Amino acid sequence: MQRMLEAGGIKPLTDEIRAADENNPKGYYEYERVKKLKDDDTGWLNLAQGKSVKIISALLEYLPDEFSYRVLFMQRYMDEILASQNKMLVDRGERTDKVSDEQMAQLYEDHLQKVGAWLEKQNNFRVLYVNYNRLLQDPTEPLAQISKFLDKSVKVDEMAKVIDSNLYHQRKSSTETDYN
Amino acid sequence: MKTIILGLDAFDPGIFEKLHEDGRMPNLGKYVAAGNYSHFAVSNPPQSEVSWTSIATGADPGVHGMFDFVHRDPSSYSIIPSLLVTKTNVLGTQFVPPHTARTLFEQATSDGYPATVLWWPATFPARPEIPVQTLPGLGTPDIQGRLGVGAVYSPDRELGDSPFKTAVESLEKQSKDSYRGYLKGPSRETGDGLKEMDLEFQLEIMDQSRAKLTFTKQSLELVVGQWSPIFEVSFKAGFLSSVRGVTRAILTQIEPEPRLYFLPLQIHPLHSTWRYGTQPGFVREAWKGYGPFLTLGWPQDTTALEEGWISDDQFIALCESIIDTRERIFMHYLDKFQEGVLANVFDTLDRVQHMFLHDRPDIVESWYSRLDDLVGRVEERLSKRGKSKPRLLILSDHGFTRFDYKVHLNNWLVENSYLTMRDSAQDKSLSSADWSRSQAYALGLNSLYLNIQGREGQGSVPAGETESLRDKLRQDLLAWKGPDDRPVTQEIYTREEVFHGSNLPNAPDLVVGYSPGYRASAETGLGKWETSNLEANVDHWHADHCIDPNAVPGVIFSNSDLKNYPQPSFRDIPPLAIGKTIEHPDAPTNGPSQSSEEDQETIEERLKGLGYL
Numbered sequence: 083m084q085r086m087l088e089a090g091g092i093k094p095l096t097d098e099i100r101a102a103d104e105n106n107p108k109g110y111y112e113y114e115r116v117k118k119l120k121d122d123d124t125g126w127l128n129l130a131q132g133k134s135v136k137i138i139s140a141l142l143e144y145l146p147d148e149f150s151y152r153v154l155f156m157q158r159y160m161d162e163i164l165a166s167q168n169k170m171l172v173d174r175g176e177r178t179d180k181v182s183d184e185q186m187a188q189l190y191e192d193h194l195q196k197v198g199a200w201l202e203k204q205n206n207f208r209v210l211y212v213n214y215n216r217l218l219q220d221p222t223e224p225l226a227q228i229s230k231f232l233d234k235s236v237k238v239d240e241m242a243k244v245i246d247s248n249l250y251h252q253r254k255s256s257t258e259t260d261y262n
Numbered sequence: 263m264k265t266i267i268l269g270l271d272a273f274d275p276g277i278f279e280k281l282h283e284d285g286r287m288p289n290l291g292k293y294v295a296a297g298n299y300s301h302f303a304v305s306n307p308p309q310s311e312v313s314w315t316s317i318a319t320g321a322d323p324g325v326h327g328m329f330d331f332v333h334r335d336p337s338s339y340s341i342i343p344s345l346l347v348t349k350t351n352v353l354g355t356q357f358v359p360p361h362t363a364r365t366l367f368e369q370a371t372s373d374g375y376p377a378t379v380l381w382w383p384a385t386f387p388a389r390p391e392i393p394v395q396t397l398p399g400l401g402t403p404d405i406q407g408r409l410g411v412g413a414v415y416s417p418d419r420e421l422g423d424s425p426f427k428t429a430v431e432s433l434e435k436q437s438k439d440s441y442r443g444y445l446k447g448p449s450r451e452t453g454d455g456l457k458e459m460d461l462e463f464q465l466e467i468m469d470q471s472r473a474k475l476t477f478t479k480q481s482l483e484l485v486v487g488q489w490s491p492i493f494e495v496s497f498k499a500g501f502l503s504s505v506r507g508v509t510r511a512i513l514t515q516i517e518p519e520p521r522l523y524f525l526p527l528q529i530h531p532l533h534s535t536w537r538y539g540t541q542p543g544f545v546r547e548a549w550k551g552y553g554p555f556l557t558l559g560w561p562q563d564t565t566a567l568e569e570g571w572i573s574d575d576q577f578i579a580l581c582e583s584i585i586d587t588r589e590r591i592f593m594h595y596l597d598k599f600q601e602g603v604l605a606n607v608f609d610t611l612d613r614v615q616h617m618f619l620h621d622r623p624d625i626v627e628s629w630y631s632r633l634d635d636l637v638g639r640v641e642e643r644l645s646k647r648g649k650s651k652p653r654l655l656i657l658s659d660h661g662f663t664r665f666d667y668k669v670h671l672n673n674w675l676v677e678n679s680y681l682t683m684r685d686s687a688q689d690k691s692l693s694s695a696d697w698s699r700s701q702a703y704a705l706g707l708n709s710l711y712l713n714i715q716g717r718e719g720q721g722s723v724p725a726g727e728t729e730s731l732r733d734k735l736r737q738d739l740l741a742w743k744g745p746d747d748r749p750v751t752q753e754i755y756t757r758e759e760v761f762h763g764s765n766l767p768n769a770p771d772l773v774v775g776y777s778p779g780y781r782a783s784a785e786t787g788l789g790k791w792e793t794s795n796l797e798a799n800v801d802h803w804h805a806d807h808c809i810d811p812n813a814v815p816g817v818i819f820s821n822s823d824l825k826n827y828p829q830p831s832f833r834d835i836p837p838l839a840i841g842k843t844i845e846h847p848d849a850p851t852n853g854p855s856q857s858s859e860e861d862q863e864t865i866e867e868r869l870k871g872l873g874y875l
Binding site for chain 1: 322324729753759828829833843864867875
């Protein structure tokens, strides 16, 4: 999404501290200080105005009230998320057997439901849910929605050009036949 | 806080904009010129009871729990009309509120302001514990506790042979110009079980155009083709008790034999078995000062028109009298309005469009003009207030479009092996499904459910297979083309995409966003179907809105603030109306992460392991 937005004309806020790797060969498009939101490190948000910044759902609640946010909330099949995360954990030398996929899925689903309900109540957040799987499958409608959500300030054609289905490497095997 | 909400049910932006371009919307057109008009993103699905509840709560159905006209009991697959929910307790069977989510009206009263809400859907039965003044709208039952059908009386005994929703009753000829009938009322418990109460009446033909309708204590003169005034009827229920209701009658013909039609018997607001409105003094004031009025949630009798008991003109005359009465009541409270919130949903345009959009644009457009005139009268009254002019929000719950094909979604599920019937099945109904071999079923006008193990009474789909099944269903439905080679569905939504809140577990698994021109058949709504997947719609009811919400946006006009809402939606109405969002107690308030500490730590540990924290 970050690459797409960049192609569409919205600059990302990144620091390039986290280098590209096998999981994300085009880079992570991350900004390290985002991780410190919970510690009240919010001064950098002035730099983020008019830009895109990647923030995980668990940190949204720590964003200060004085700014307005438009959130492109990425959704993806849970089993794909877990498969992707397990691979990243292995690559980072972390254990994957502390919590079962089933338990983790339940925790994430509860978490996402609560984040969704919380976002609904925030006057300074506007949210568009973007289905990652659908975006790769046929980006036409999702891109139209994103364009509308961002007040048509992005170049949709340029965004479509950078969609890289090669990155879609954790697609659930049982659903492959549905797409092909 | 001073806010007027004028709800124009089904006011469509496309039709409005065309009329505006033609210079036929002088009052609402001013808002366009001032930049205070916008399309309005409505709820999914765009059904009136869902949409108005979403507007009142600023939340989607995941919060308020109104997902469709019809819900289901997953254990038995039985249908539950979402607007007429009952509970049985020691006091017997009682209606309970269709939702209890906090509304902007309740919030206004909590903040110390008065709130008056007229004809808003899903506000029956009244909730006396909340100090909002209400006259309820869509969802208010008839005197028998049903959504309500009328009754036609005729000496023609063959008339009752055809299957009508309307009750066809006998009119007994007693002499040359005199007939007798019995108006059927609610049932009551007797020593011999439930017995239907009735009320004898006489019909005496006076001449070729007039007749006298006589009940025990009252007489009315009827003119052929004209509605009687609203009148009260009383059914004797016991030694000292009676059940009172209201109705209107119309003598639709005298020759070759008389035919008399009664509107569904409706709750008498001052003598109701159920809690009709709040507060009692408010209902009394409205009834005695500005009534009588029809109380049924759908008083514009589309069934009688569909079945041919009344003509187009008679239906329109009924609609006109309903909106005139409601405007009279609304204007009274507008004149009295000092602070707080006053809201009124005018729903007659919706009924008119259902019946006339496809072939009588002249009628439909005249109703848009009528509502524009109404807005002009409201503005005129507000202009006399000088500087203390309230905020005015004018909005609709959805637009409108044609309804050319009825979609028998369950038949499609059968043909595509998602739903399997028992070998011995006699009827086309979910009651004949072989649930052990069924993966999905449709109930309601936009709802599709998976038959999930552990959730449904006879679930067959393991919980771990639901995502792939939903995806396959979605792909198959989106690939479905109609006879005009257009897609039958425009979008299929997963419940997580469109619903967020504590009621999510009750939500349909998929929400079907039909393409314009297509809509679920009435049979689908009740878990039934016909033999074809698509049936050409030849009904009078030939236009609808229960499709993809992006195809039927509503409208919003405001005399302030709208420029700060570039894409206004139902979520914006509480902030626009009362200056704040509504806290829904079932959802977390101080942040979303109110999981147990242990769960929270597990998530954080995972995110740290991934380098995200």
